[in-house]
Amino acid sequence: MNGHRRNQSSMNVRRRFRNQGGPAAVDAGSIANGVRHPILGRYRAVVTVLKTKRLTLRELTLDDVDGLLEIFADPEAMWAYPSTKDRDQTEGWICWAMASYQANGWGLWAVVRSEDGRFLGDCGPMPQPVEGEQVPELGYHIVREEWGRGYATEAALACRDWFFANTDYERLVSIVRPPNVASRRVAERVHARMRLFVWEKTGTQECLYETLRSDLLDARLDTRATIVR
Numbered sequence: 001m002n003g004h005r006r007n008q009s010s011m012n013v014r015r016r017f018r019n020q021g022g023p024a025a026v027d028a029g030s031i032a033n034g035v036r037h038p039i040l041g042r043y044r045a046v047v048t049v050l051k052t053k054r055l056t057l058r059e060l061t062l063d064d065v066d067g068l069l070e071i072f073a074d075p076e077a078m079w080a081y082p083s084t085k086d087r088d089q090t091e092g093w094i095c096w097a098m099a100s101y102q103a104n105g106w107g108l109w110a111v112v113r114s115e116d117g118r119f120l121g122d123c124g125p126m127p128q129p130v131e132g133e134q135v136p137e138l139g140y141h142i143v144r145e146e147w148g149r150g151y152a153t154e155a156a157l158a159c160r161d162w163f164f165a166n167t168d169y170e171r172l173v174s175i176v177r178p179p180n181v182a183s184r185r186v187a188e189r190v191h192a193r194m195r196l197f198v199w200e201k202t203g204t205q206e207c208l209y210e211t212l213r214s215d216l217l218d219a220r221l222d223t224r225a226t227i228v229r
């Protein structure tokens with residue numbers, strides 16, 4: 001599906017959603033009142049996936065567009081991407097995650113600071129094409145104002161552990177542009193190994209970080225208990 005068509009359809013989805021009354025304001029990080037799922041068109045609870053010491057990870061909803069735009073519209077945060085994203089593209093991003101929750105039971109989740117409900121970004125696995133296969137890829141984005149506080153590392157470690165505990169997959173990867181040092185530091189903590197490869201999606205050389213289920217037994221991997229609930 002190309003970006004334009006997805007964005008157009010997400011706009012239509014959003015419009016339909018609003019016309020149907022839309023959701024009430026949703027409490028971050030809680031099982032809140034049901035909201036109408038924009039794709040399925042039926043009510044669905046806002047789902048908390050996991051909690052760490054400081055963070056709550058929950059499913060994204062279309063109410064998170066402004067939170068994500070704090071990252072996606074910020075050229076400094078998006079320097080490693082081809083461009084920033086506008087509102088429609090960000091809605092398309094959330095719909096992509098929601099479709100993955102439905103298809104796979106997992107996807108990019110909202111990262112919220114538990115103590116005050118501050119929306120910090122997203123983190124979670126999404127299917128990506130890697131060397132001819134669809135592979136779960138762990139991604140993360142944190143608002144610039146909150147960088148350097150260990151939030152991405154804390155969220156990504158918890159997502160990795162959640163993923164192997166709650167799915168049958170043998171492999172989780174992260175794909176990072178080589179000069180993106182901050183992202184590589186996170187991936188080095190989360191994953192067991194890295195090699196360079198040319199990603200078919202972009203045609204560019206990227207770092208392919210990888211963890212296999214069996215790597216979790218390796219004492220060198222950071223396996224601090226990160227999920228508190």
Ligand SMILES: CC(C)(COP(=O)(O)OP(=O)(O)OC[C@H]1O[C@@H](n2cnc3c(N)ncnc32)[C@H](O)[C@@H]1OP(=O)(O)O)[C@@H](O)C(=O)NCCC(=O)NCCS
Pocket residue numbers: 077078080139140141142143146147148149150151152153154175176177180181182183185186
């Ligand atoms: C990558 C990103 C998610 C990291 O978020 P964060 O919450 O600041 O990450 P953490 O605080 O957990 O720290 C990450 C590590 O990178 C280091 N780091 C942070 N900024 C850095 C920089 N500009 N240069 C070098 N290292 C940096 C930190 O010191 C830390 O390493 P350490 O644990 O060894 O000290 C954040 O920078 C971001 O959202 N970037 C834009 C989106 C993006 O590129 N996402 C990744 C796509 S592959």
